[in-house]
Amino acid sequence: MPQNAPAPGAAPTAEQLEPVKAAVRALLHQPEYDDGSAGPVLVRLAWHSAGTYCKETNTGGSNGAGMRYEKEGGDPANAGLQHARAFLEPVKSQFPFISYADLWTLAATVAVAEMGGPAVPWQGGRTDYADDAKVPPRGRLPDGAQGADHLRFIFHRMGFSDQEIVALSGAHNLGRCHGDRSGFEGKWVNNPTRFSNQYFKLLLKFEGEWKKTTLKNGLQQFVYVDEDLAAGEEGEEKEEGLMMLPTDMSLISDSKFRAWVEKYAADQDLFFRDFAAVFAKLLELGIKRNSEGRVVNDENVEDGYRS
Ligand code: ZEM
Incomplete structure (x- = not known):
């Protein structure tokens, strides 16, 4: 494990996240892609990862990074987001300690700030599902054709x-x-x-x-x-x-x-x-934290951060 990685069970510190954020900043400029920036599609990735949340059943949300699985990633609503995930893959390889769920949400906050937007408060510690059992059903994201x-x-x-x-x-x-x-x-x-x-x-x-x-x-x-x-x-x-x-x-x-x-x-x-405020709230939906801010996962197999 590289020296700058968090201890097992601990979310990354601000200091450990700095190089991750710098790596995201460095990939935003994409002259061959769309309008020259990976930023917008990264924001959409974070939004779709979180926007599956249902408060009644407390399912869905950005924890788990379920979009890596066909069950969620293959939802027609998520078409095109493979580009966003691909942009971030080198960052994940460079910093394996960060979970996909943290990386996708963090990257959106970096992108918003770099594109001239506000600083969005962000907390780490999300974990990635080991399989697709807890992935939310398709059809939870909005349909632009409606009202x-x-x-x-x-x-x-x-x-x-x-x-x-x-x-x-x-x-x-x-x-x-x-x-x-x-x-x-x-x-x-x-x-x-x-x-x-x-x-x-x-x-x-x-x-x-x-x-x-x-x-x-x-x-x-x-x-x-x-x-x-x-x-x-x-x-x-x-x-x-x-x-x-x-x-x-x-x-x-x-x-x-x-x-x-x-x-x-x-x-x-x-x-x-x-x-x-509202984007920060979106990225936290469904994430349970203890009094120290550590993510507590349902079955409590392993709390907090794991790579
Ligand atoms: Zn969007 N969004 N969105 N959105 N969205 C698209 C693109 C982007 C809706 C929607 O149907 C669509 C939010 C809310 C809602 C972004 C961010 C956020 C597209 C085009 C559609 C159809 C996708 C494509 O073809 O590539 C609907 C109905 C919404 C309900 C209100 C929220 C909330 C967002 C973030 C906070 C962004 C950044 C894009 C541009 C993506 C890109 O690739 O350029």
């Missing part, structure tokens, strides 16, 4: 409020939809590798101009194309249109959600504070 009722159904199951649903949705400042993953196409904002409150601003700014479109695969989404930019002068680069999912649009058509969209569009600091 406000569906968002409440999915996120109330995790224990989130309306305000928290809207704050979390602000992650759609980042990245894009891929036709070969979700079937939806395009990005929400012009600079999808910079964390900001632009998503909320654009939802409101182009209200009434978001056009419902049916894609070739039958899915419907909303698009905004700046006619002048899209027409493009000879030799000029054409601007790609922006998009919103039906679930994104429900954040402005539902008056309770909308109140928060308006707040976050007007106040980036408030959005950053609320996002940091």
